[in-house]
Amino acid sequence: MALKKAPTHAQALAGLEKIEVYYFARLKSAQDREAQEEVQKYLARLCRTNPNSAYLAALKTACQFDYALIPKVAAEIGLELALLQAVIETESGYNPNAISRAGAVGLMQLMPATAERFGVTDRYDAAQSLYGGARYLRYLLKLFNNDLKLAIAAYNAGEGNVRKYGNQIPPFRETQDYVVKVMQLYKAYQRY
Template identity: 60%
Template sequence: MNACFTLSPRLAARLAVLLPALLLTNGAWADIYAFKDADGTLHFSNVPQDKRYALLMRTPKEAPAPADSSAPAGERSVRPAPAIDPQLRARVAGLIDDTARTLNMDAALLHAVIAVESGYNPSAVSPKGAIGLMQLMPATARRYGVADPYDPAQNIRGGAQYLRDLMSRFDNDLKLTLAAYNAGEQAVARYGNTIPPYKETLNYVPRVMSGLARNQQQP
């Protein structure tokens, strides 16, 4: 089905949060294009017929099989390690440091998570609908009041708050915290507060831990 529509900036921001989840839920898989006109109105289409359209999100040609309904809402697959653009890293380094100070967290940890999650790309969208620097799922973004997960400051704050809450829940066990961030809190609980035996999670935790160790060794 072809679709083309326009939205006010406020509604467009909400759609940016919900669109990946809607596509996954309904199986309506198609590349999505967008552009902003002179009035600030955002236009979306899966059949761009205006040269101003640019690709917003690419999705597979075929929808995957429905996920197990018992899987935690936060469960996300780990993609190959994203390439890190030093310029992108430099742009958000100050935001990361500020957030770490405000929340009394280790900036090196936030850097390590962001590097693995998105490679510092604030526009990153995963096949499962996780968005932005810290790859927040829509439900997690709502939970922490992130109105625009593509906004670096909001995304970092929401992801950092989630990490901090997970650290509290799992008694400051960093490996369990990272496992929960990747696979979901309920998955960790379901396996008796151990790292779930998911290939993605077993790969994710040591990658972040390794990045953390490197970051902490830097001056």
């Protein structure tokens, strides 16, 4: 009998991702203790099998965040939950420790000036980032007369750039792709 060749690191990660999709999706939408506990048990099993995995480290970081806070903040700030979830997923992948090349930090990827403007003193603090980013998004929606695509573009490129281009989505490939991605996720989250 021939032995099967061990999977490459990339193949192993791809396999883990497929398995993990169910659990991580459940965690992101979980508002009950049972679901949170189920995901934490799954994570503990992964830790025992491969404690030094970079993928696992990223997953553990994301799982430390209390996802039940998202619907609470959405309701308090007056945002549609699906929109807030779509922006979070696009900005940081639900990672409160995410850092962008441009210097944006945290769950909602706030730049220093934006964080200060919306009362965030610690951009790595998931709750502060969530509240600050949600307030900023609500502000952008009001500024652009509830035009969802313009508000999303402004979240990515800055409100000044949206104004500069005549209240249109700026002609930056990154921003155009960002708007498309957020809108796709927004529609997907609306179904749940």
